[in-house]
Amino acid sequence: METLNDLHLSGLPKIFFGAGAVLRLPEIARSYGRHALVLIGGQSLAASGRWQALAAGLAGAGLSYRVFSIRSEPTAALIDGITAELGRTPVDVVAAVGGGSVIDCGKAVSAMLVQEGSVKDYLEGVGTQKPSGAKVPFIAVPTTAGTGSEATTNAVVCDRSAGYKKSLRHGAYLPDVALVDPELTLGTPEPVTLACGLDAVAQLVESFTSTKADAALDAPALKALCFAAESLPPLALGQSDTVALRGKMSYAALVSGIMLSRAGLGAVHGLAGPLGGLCPVPHGLACGRLLFPVMTFVVKKVIDENNGPAIRRFAAIGNALAGSGGGDDLSVCRRFLEVLGRWTRSFRLPPLSQFGMTAEVMAKAVLLADNKNSPARLSPREMKVVLETVR
Ligand SMILES: [Fe+2]
Structure with missing residues (x-):
């Protein structure tokens, strides 16, 4: 007979799924404040013309925003570098528009903006500290269909010189909003x-x-x-x-x-x-x-x-x-x-x-x-x- 496992049902992000869902980004980001940090992937988003339209929408919604382009898997050095560069710049919301690596990077940055020290200190099996769960609100916009990071509570951080790929994890790191727009994945190689x-x-x-x-x-x-x-x-x-x-x-x-x-x-x-x-x-x-x-x-x-x-x-x-x-x-x-x-x-x-x-x-x-x-x-x-x- 099948046994029923204990359940621990935490929440889901607020999910908007469907063609055109990405168009909600400016309005939703603005609902968190005026200052946004936006992480985007490599060149494909810009080449498709979608980023230019999105950027115009963000500005039109009255947001001031900083953009970082993420071209590799998230490493501790990359995440620490972004938070250090931002310094005391106000960030009311983080949005990541890209593949799994970009979303994981945004998830980790949204946490480390309000957490002391290096992200390495909080990685499972690497660091000795437990993450507090405090973070800046985070919006995930996947442009590939794979990792499902838009609905998970962890961000995978990699350091090949140290030979690890480990997670920064906390129930509170679930994205606040996931905009899943299949049109963004059209033309993926x-x-x-x-x-x-x-x-x-x-x-x-x-x-x-x-x-x-x-x-x-x-x-x-x-x-x-x-x-x-x-x-x-x-x-x-x-x-x-x-x-x-x-x-x-x-x-x-x-x-x-x-x-x-x-x-x-x-x-x-x-x-x-x-x-x-x-x-x-x-x-x-x-x-x-x-x-x-x-x-x-x-x-x-x-x-x-x-x-x-x-x-x-x-x-x-x-x-x-x-x-x-x-x-x-x-x-x-x-x-x-x-x-x-x-x-x-x-x-x-x-x-x-x-x-x-x-x-x-x-x-x-x-x-x-x-x-x-x-x-x-x-x-x-x-x-x-x-x-x-x-x-
Ligand atoms: Fe996987």
Whole structure:
């Protein structure tokens, strides 16, 4: 019989989802005050002309704002540098318009503007201080569909010279507002769409099958997986690029963020995290490559252990991804793996050795990896087999 996990339901950001949602940014930012800090990504936003329109809207709403362009993953030095440069400049609201790295950077800056010291002091597993949860109001505007950071309570901070990728986390760091506008993701290059999309899929699969799975979110998670299965292949293979398909992927990413904040993740992220700290492999790409081999182990183990609740959860995912084709739970679990295997072949993700994953990095990653809330645990030897597969 399935058992019900304890629930801890915190709030959600105020979410505006749909084409044109970004147009609300000036009015919402102005509701927090007159002084805004705006973080944007690389050149694509400016090249599309959207940033110029947004900037005119911010000025038209009577906001004075500073803009920082974020071109890398957030590091402690980057976050500390932005807060130091701002000094005593008044900031009533922080808005981040970009991919997961830009949103994580904005989330961390919004916290560190009112927190003493370096962000490093407050990172899980790195610093010794607990974050207070105080922050400047924060608005997240994702321009990719992947990390779901617009709905999570953590910001991932990376320092490869120290070999870590760790989170700044507090329940209060949930963005105050998330403006999820699928039009902003139109034209995202296919490799980025693919890596981000597979991150969202991995997050949905791992949180849905987590030992801390939140039954209240089963229905949206399965719907999000259906949407991802429908939209990711045509978008990632360059067969189509429409607002309707982009909207389905943006929805899947948003739900993945809501899910992971409540139920946590599993062995895919337990391996991808340390790998990302040790070599510059993009997070989504690492998750995308690890998903099939890790899930092959996990599904086999839950079947061997006759773990009925986990088998039923994997079967539900199989039905969501492959369509309800009948058969018992075990055959549908196999269909889930068949879909992942098919995606792995058709998406042709590059080997992780291209991003510096050497034998030395693999050995270190296995030592640092953990299974998080996976319903079955991979041994270090099995983790090594997985990494050999994706090398
Ligand atoms: Fe992720």
